[in-house]
Amino acid sequence: MTTMERPLFSVKGLTKYFDGIRAVDSFSFDVTEGSITGIIGPNGAGKTTVFNIVTGIYRPTCGEVLFRGENISGQRPDRIVRKGIARTFQNIRLFNRRSCLDNVITPLFQRERCGFLGSLLGTPGARKMERDLYERAFGLLKDLGLEKFASMQANTLPYGLQRKLEIARALATDPALLLLDEPAAGMNPEETRSLANLIAEVREKFKVTILLIEHHMDLVMNICSPIVVMNFGTLLARGTPDEVRENPDVVAAYLGNRKERK
Amino acid sequence: MDYILSIVVLACINMIAVLGLSIFTGFTGLFSLGHAAFVGVGAYTSAILTYYYSVPFPFALAAGAAAAGVVSLVIGIPTLRAKLRSDYFAIAILGFGEALRVILENLDITNGARGLPGIDSFTTLPVVLICLAGGVLVARNFLRSRWGVACIAIREDPIAAEMAGVRLFRTRLLSLVVSAVYCGLSGGLLAHFLSFIQPVMFTLLQSTQLLAAVIAGGMGSISGPLIASFVFIALPEALRVAQMWRLVAYGLLLVLIMVYRPQGLMGYSELSSLFRRKKAEPVRRQP
């Protein structure tokens, strides 16, 4: 393992202004390969904005996003996906009126090289590729325990399963780094626990590095290390769960400490 | 008999154009108020080729379809690259269609607003049926292909589609070109059926009719718009309703659909799915 030499992914001096408001302000952090890194912070701290910049939805005002040593900031989202970064969304964004299988096959198809004419004419080769992809998509659904729902329309699934389907779709892009934006939002404690197991399983099985934003502290404290704490768009603290829990700045940010106000 | 035959041929020609617009609007989620212009480009290109240059009909048809595809790039590249709001895009295409019609009205080779008479009537029922059947087959294959799947993903959620690796601009542009090619083919067939074409046949009004068929038939469906388009053409012809009353009805229909049934006749489903019952597993809510 060469993980100690260079982080898989790092953000350097990332800054984003929205109409003069600083959503993210010279924010820097690293993600080591194979880790489950958590980002926490109060609402409006700029966590999702960081995800949106990393995945190319927003252009940063300045700063760098380095993935495997290459600066990918400002590139098109689909390019970044191809480089190996996938994500889920805080407010689930599935292809609602399509089946679960179709949701997963969309990213699988985009990675294949298909002949345009062959596809239009429906040649045996194109047909075979289609069948193979459907099998792979079904396999992915199986990995996440969704195979029973394969032919169901995505928006008819219960909430927790929709979140799982989003993870399946993200995994179908074959990522090296998976960004999860509040994967446990709206889940009860039991569902949250099973999600924690799932995330750990996914990391093992798919060999992905995971970066997740979460408000459920028990989930973060259980599976994430290191944890990055954001406040007002800047890095407040970084460390193991225990270090973060005992950091006075973090406690102040969450509970509001008058002495700490600058 | 000839009368019924001509209604069927006209309806099928219209269905080919509607099929194209359905790929663009129903499956990619972009609305256009200018696709009649692509029908016009196909009609004029193929008619000019057979009329002035005696090009064989199949080649002229193909050239008309190709020309429509190329012309669609002119408007598609700037507007789709700019990621316009969906209604602005519909309007930009509207402006483009109108500009194109004005140009057709003022060229020498198109014989201006008076129109081009005396085009050979090569379009027969078998020709039209072959084109329509081929068109449906290709459309179905397209929608199952890598690109069609990407189009539908964009319709459902452009941002999620990009995060699934879909190239937004290219896929939308491809969808536009494919739909324009269908319209161009339909135009070529139309010109060689009526044997007379005029720029006024390809205005915003016709674009609205095409869009009305797609919306009434249902977004995300192939069979719905085809049925709607057939009814739209055949019913008033059969009842011999005057053109303006038809338009009164189209207009009213658009409003009523938007108000009462925005998914249209067959929104997001196909005729074939009515006949086979899907076995869907019951959803068990998690405790």
Place this chain on the structure above:
Amino acid sequence: MFLQTLITGLSIGGIYALMAVGYSLVFSVLNFSNFAHGAVIMLGAYVGLALATKLNFGFGLVLAGSVAGAGIIAVLNEKLAYSSLRRRKAPSLYLMISAMGCAVFLENLVYATIGSRFYAFPEFFGRQVVTMFGSSLSLLDVGAFLFALTAILGLHLFISRTRTGIAIRAGVCDMTMCSLMGVDLNRLISIVFLLAGAFAGVAGVFLGIKYLVYPTMGWVTNKAYIAAVIGGLGSLPGALAGGLILGVVETFVSTYVSSVLRDVFSFSLLIAFLVWRPNGLLGIDSEDKV
């Protein structure tokens, strides 16, 4: 010659501006392109025409009647075709398509019942001519221009000074919040459509006097919508500026370049603005947020 062209352009631009105001007003509140506005303008012109020819009303009464008629039609149009879409928060595109349906419906209804004949208003202004800066200008052109300026200024004052106007501006910012604060949203939107309709009535009469009255006179491809886009949809000063700029530029193109190219030019301008400056010259930012 130059000055003559300029004044002609300004007077056409004034009428464009009167029409564009209606598009902008509705867009600013409901955020969609109300293509039925052109049909309301056309109906306003027919109302005015009926009053002038059947009842021999004078110009003032014709204008008042047309304003009232078009205002009522616009409000009805909203109630029947848009209000239920608005309530279930349909995408603005659906509203636009419904509006397109209204435009096609109303225009062809007139075409099918009244006919495609071109009607002329009685000559209210005769062929009176004023001489200004050494060139002779028709009284109608000057009058239309000045009237358009005054009316739009009046509307601007209404929106910025009165209680109702302020409620409209609040609605522009946030409709849900506005209704939570106790503003009757339906009444507010009816007022907006009444105002847009009133302007449609004025525009219809001027357009009818300057040209003629016929079913497609307000069709979507007329230049008013383009003017509204150039100025920035949703902005009243923008509608005025856009109307005047388009009127002048168009007149110059058709005088000095080619009258055929005039329309191609206008549509190209529309596309160019939509692509490169969708908020127009003076429009507000209406970008969709992620």
